[in-house]
Amino acid sequence: MAVQEALFHCTCTQPFSRTRPPPAEAPLAQYEHHALSDLLFCEDCDAIRCNQCAACEVACYYCPNCLFEVPSASVRGEKNRCARNCFQCPQCDHSLSVVASDPDPSIPLSSAAASVGEPPYLLSCNFCGWDSKQIGMTFEKPTGLALQLQKAEEPSADLLEYDHIKDHFDPFLRRSQAEASGSGGIPSTSTAGTGSVSARLFQDPVGLAARYGLSGVTVGGSNRARLAAAEARTGLDELSPYSSLSPSRGGGRQGSSRDARKGKEPRREEDHVEEEAELLAALREMTDWETVAGVDRRWNSSWKPPVLSKDLRPLRTPLQAKLSKRCPTCLHILIKPEQKSNSVRFKIKLVAANYLPQITVYRRPPASIGSRLSTIGTTASRRSRTGGSGFSSGDSQTTDDEPLRPGRTYTYELSFVNPLYEPIHVRLAVARPGAHKLLAEGETAPPPTFAAHLPTSTFPVAAYAEDWEFEDAEPEEDEMIAEEQAATGAGGGDGRTSPSKRSRKNGAGIVERRMNRTTVAMDVAVARDAVGPLKASMLVTYVYQADDEPAPPPSPTKSPQKSGSAPEVKSFSFWTLIPLGTVLPAGAPTSQLFLDLLQVSPVRARPQLINEDSARALVRAWGVDKMHDVTVVDTYSGPGGLAKAYLELPNVKNVICIEDAFRYRPFLDRLKGEYGDRITTVERDPFTWEAYSEVEQQGLLDDVPTVGFERVHPNFFFSGQLPNTVFGQQLFVQLVSAIAGHMWYFQRGRMQMGFLGPSPLWNKLFAKPGDAHYHKLSVLLHPLAEIEQTEILSQLLPADHHFHRPRNDPGQTSAVKVTPRAKSLVKSYDALEYVTRHMFVSKATPWRKALGSIAPGAGNLVPRLIEQGVVDDDRLVNQLTLEDWIKIADTFDAWPFRPTTLFDEYAFESDRI
Ligand SMILES: [Zn+2]
Ligand SMILES: [Zn+2]
Ligand SMILES: [Zn+2]
Numbered sequence: 001m002a003v004q005e006a007l008f009h010c011t012c013t014q015p016f017s018r019t020r021p022p023p024a025e026a027p028l029a030q031y032e033h034h035a036l037s038d039l040l041f042c043e044d045c046d047a048i049r050c051n052q053c054a055a056c057e058v059a060c061y062y063c064p065n066c067l068f069e070v071p072s073a074s075v076r077g078e079k080n081r082c083a084r085n086c087f088q089c090p091q092c093d094h095s096l097s098v099v100a101s102d103p104d105p106s107i108p109l110s111s112a113a114a115s116v117g118e119p120p121y122l123l124s125c126n127f128c129g130w131d132s133k134q135i136g137m138t139f140e141k142p143t144g145l146a147l148q149l150q151k152a153e154e155p156s157a158d159l160l161e162y163d164h165i166k167d168h169f170d171p172f173l174r175r176s177q178a179e180a181s182g183s184g185g186i187p188s189t190s191t192a193g194t195g196s197v198s199a200r201l202f203q204d205p206v207g208l209a210a211r212y213g214l215s216g217v218t219v220g221g222s223n224r225a226r227l228a229a230a231e232a233r234t235g236l237d238e239l240s241p242y243s244s245l246s247p248s249r250g251g252g253r254q255g256s257s258r259d260a261r262k263g264k265e266p267r268r269e270e271d272h273v274e275e276e277a278e279l280l281a282a283l284r285e286m287t288d289w290e291t292v293a294g295v296d297r298r299w300n301s302s303w304k305p306p307v308l309s310k311d312l313r314p315l316r317t318p319l320q321a322k323l324s325k326r327c328p329t330c331l332h333i334l335i336k337p338e339q340k341s342n343s344v345r346f347k348i349k350l351v352a353a354n355y356l357p358q359i360t361v362y363r364r365p366p367a368s369i370g371s372r373l374s375t376i377g378t379t380a381s382r383r384s385r386t387g388g389s390g391f392s393s394g395d396s397q398t399t400d401d402e403p404l405r406p407g408r409t410y411t412y413e414l415s416f417v418n419p420l421y422e423p424i425h426v427r428l429a430v431a432r433p434g435a436h437k438l439l440a441e442g443e444t445a446p447p448p449t450f451a452a453h454l455p456t457s458t459f460p461v462a463a464y465a466e467d468w469e470f471e472d473a474e475p476e477e478d479e480m481i482a483e484e485q486a487a488t489g490a491g492g493g494d495g496r497t498s499p500s501k502r503s504r505k506n507g508a509g510i511v512e513r514r515m516n517r518t519t520v521a522m523d524v525a526v527a528r529d530a531v532g533p534l535k536a537s538m539l540v541t542y543v544y545q546a547d548d549e550p551a552p553p554p555s556p557t558k559s560p561q562k563s564g565s566a567p568e569v570k571s572f573s574f575w576t577l578i579p580l581g582t583v584l585p586a587g588a589p590t591s592q593l594f595l596d597l598l599q600v601s602p603v604r605a606r607p608q609l610i611n612e613d614s615a616r617a618l619v620r621a622w623g624v625d626k627m628h629d630v631t632v633v634d635t636y637s638g639p640g641g642l643a644k645a646y647l648e649l650p651n652v653k654n655v656i657c658i659e660d661a662f663r664y665r666p667f668l669d670r671l672k673g674e675y676g677d678r679i680t681t682v683e684r685d686p687f688t689w690e691a692y693s694e695v696e697q698q699g700l701l702d703d704v705p706t707v708g709f710e711r712v713h714p715n716f717f718f719s720g721q722l723p724n725t726v727f728g729q730q731l732f733v734q735l736v737s738a739i740a741g742h743m744w745y746f747q748r749g750r751m752q753m754g755f756l757g758p759s760p761l762w763n764k765l766f767a768k769p770g771d772a773h774y775h776k777l778s779v780l781l782h783p784l785a786e787i788e789q790t791e792i793l794s795q796l797l798p799a800d801h802h803f804h805r806p807r808n809d810p811g812q813t814s815a816v817k818v819t820p821r822a823k824s825l826v827k828s829y830d831a832l833e834y835v836t837r838h839m840f841v842s843k844a845t846p847w848r849k850a851l852g853s854i855a856p857g858a859g860n861l862v863p864r865l866i867e868q869g870v871v872d873d874d875r876l877v878n879q880l881t882l883e884d885w886i887k888i889a890d891t892f893d894a895w896p897f898r899p900t901t902l903f904d905e906y907a908f909e910s911d912r913i
């Protein structure tokens with residue numbers, strides 16, 4: 001395991017409590033814990049501050065191109081963009097230069113001298129070669145271009161709309177401001193704490209409640225009361241509904257008063273149509289892709305993105321800002337950059353790394369590899385770092401990222417680096433896993449996923465000193481060690497001491513004390529049923545004797561305290577999150593796919609096969625390896641466990657994956673990197689028919705021949721990993737029933753299909769007459785296809801070794817193969833569907849009675865059916881065999897008085913199969 005950093009908890013999300021740790025599990029843990037390098041420290045509150053709670057304000061605005069500082073007063077007037085000669089290339093974002101029409105070829109285009117020469121002047125990009133002449137933009141003078149461009153921007157739709165919104169809200173804002181100041185509503189800065197900040201954040205948008213008739217359930221009572229009072233006084237809610245200048249759809253807008261004011265012709269419907277027609281013509285004549293502006297280019301023009309590249313305009317360079325940060329509680333400044341735009345220094349910089357010990361975690365390789373080797377490794381890695389101030393981010397000498405195994409015990413080394421000039425004494429406590437959860441009454445805590453033991457929970461860390469001070473001290477230490485080794489006669493050739501020796505020297509549990517770094521050991525026993533990433537919440541308390549010198553040394557290294565008079569013992573506590581590694585279930589495969597997916601959260605109700613051995617066995621059991629030049633359509637591909645198994649077969653030509661879960665995309669992309677053109681991903685929801693037509697529209701099935709239904713299609717296979725929801729069932733039924741009219745992909749022939757799906761679905765499908773769960777599904781699909789369960793050796797069990805799925809998911813997944821019959825066993829699938837749908841409603845009724853109720857007069861069919869051999873007794877609907885059903889359906893279909901519309905439009909939605 002590489003050396004990792006512990007994360008620190010900021011108390012802005014949850015107040016500090018010694019007994020209750022912050023959540024250690026994703027997703028909350030990620031938001032509440034931060035890397036030490038991201039944190040600030042407020043000396044006055046003696047508290048950690050993170051970027052989420054620190055209040056930001058702009059220290060200065062500047063142009064990143066010319067580094068000119070723009071006074072905040074003019075920022076607004078210049079619309080947040082540089083008013084000097086700074087422009088961005090519309091094609092590549094590189095900065096543009098002003099050049100004359102006859103530039104001196106000896107002068108580089110980017111230099112200022114290039115703009116001396118004959119007018120007209122133009123903007124030119126010396127990166128991509130774009131120039132403004134292409135879009136008919138030239139200038140008479142080489143100066144003041146920004147103003148000209150800004151003038152050109154002025155009537156643009158987004159600015160007009162923005163002004164329109166401003167005009168709309170202005171009176172309202174002014175009135176509410178007046179009201180607030182009148183009633184002394186502005187909180188004084190001294191008392192304005194986090195409370196008021198968050199109160200302002202969470203208050204209702206004024207007027208929302210009244211306008212949309214929200215009740216007190218959603219709007220806070222006090223806010224509602226305040227709102228009502230405000231309304232009563234000033235009639236705040238007189239604000240009329242806002243109507244935008246340019247509607248998002250259509251474009252046929254009535255001329256607004258603003259247009260009239262500006263003396264412009266109202267935009268007419270015909271103009272819009274004409275524009276669209278022009279655009280369409282341009283697109284038709286388009287010969288290369290570059291005619292159309294890239295999406296990233298279009299994002300820059302927020303309102304009405306130009307479609308063609310020739311409509312892109314150069315943009316004035318957007319300004320950037322340097323930010324100061326304040327403590328949200330005491331409002332003291334934590335970070336203040338120097339005002340000058342070209343300076344990277346800070347006037348005030350209270351970063352937490354100067355106050356809190358840096359904590360790194362390292363997991364020792366298992367003892368079997370050899371403890372001697374491992375100590376050398378860690379000591380060496382530690383030696384390569386200077387003990388003092390540096391962060392060791394990106395430290396990854398040890399690349400052994402082996403997962404944890406349940407039931408084993410691991411040893412971790414926790415290193416503490418003291419940034420203070422005083423020695424500190426650290427006390428550690430590891431919270432019981434899951435201790436952050438508040439248990440409901442009667443609820444018992446789940447068993448812990450691990451148990452941590454610290455042989456030494458209190459230890460000293462030496463004070464920080466400048467590097468040269470350590471250099472003086474170091475030889476002594478080494479000499480001492482060498483002496484010690486000589487004395488015991490155990491002098492190693494490398495001159496390093498064994499861990500046991502160090503332990504003897506420093507006491508149990510302390511691995512090493514070196515300069516201002518102390519490393520202690522921690523043993524972690526992983527529970528037998530633990531799976532997934534493990535993180536320990538550790539409470540760190542450090543105590544130090546505050547110096548009685550009147551003024552502590554100037555920043556950056558100062559202890560977190562107000563300068564006290566007497567020597568005092570100060571202490572500070574905080575929660576940290578220690579990454580321990582990821583537990584793999586015992587016996588689980590250690591394939592790359594499996595390991596990588598441990599870090600990805602699964603999609604609910606969608607178990608995805610990721611056991612590569614079983615996937616290989618499965619595609620063989622489905623017989624794909626015996627087909628020729630196969631094209632496979634794989635739906636709900638997930639991370640591509642099945643797809644990979646197909647691609648490994650030499651007779652598989654193409655695999656088309658239909659998958660829209662974004663989290664699995666990197667995995668499918670990886671397959672693409674490996675297998676190139678043989679795999680295509682269609683990012684569509686496989687539940688929609690559009691997904692399947694898109695596969696055809698993209699021409700992905702063009703080389704799949706159409707084969708008559710008398711034989712099984714030798715080149716075409718379909719597979720799917722069904723979600724274990726009602727939608728998964730619906731999809732399965734729809735796909736298989738498409739066989740009935742040779743619809744969908746069955747137009748190309750008798751395509752075989754393989755499905756992974758929830759076992760309850762298969763139980764319904766294979767239920768026998770008389771079974772309690774005998775279901776119309778058992779009757780419906782078998783006449784269309786031979787459906788058999790696919791057995792493979794592993795039986796896909798245990799599920800945790802096979803599927804990427806939510807933890808503790810009780811569902812079971814198994815496989816079936818569907819081979820369409822050359823000839824359906826029923827004459828009309830619709831008739832079968834109709835009679836089963838209507839008769840299974842009352843499945844515990846004698847069939848003769850049930851048949852009579854499906855349509856007026858249907859009872860007359862009973863004698864005819866008995867003639868054909870359907871039993872003449874009080875057998876229940878639930879007990880009819882498939883043959884009986886086929887006879888009923890065929891007889892019903894041939895009956896001249898049957899209802900003409902058999903398909904019930906509403907049945908699909910209401911019927912849960
Ligand atoms: Zn915070
Ligand atoms: Zn500029
Ligand atoms: Zn360019």
Ligand SMILES: [Zn+2]
Nearest residue numbers: 042045327330
């Ligand atoms: Zn503060």
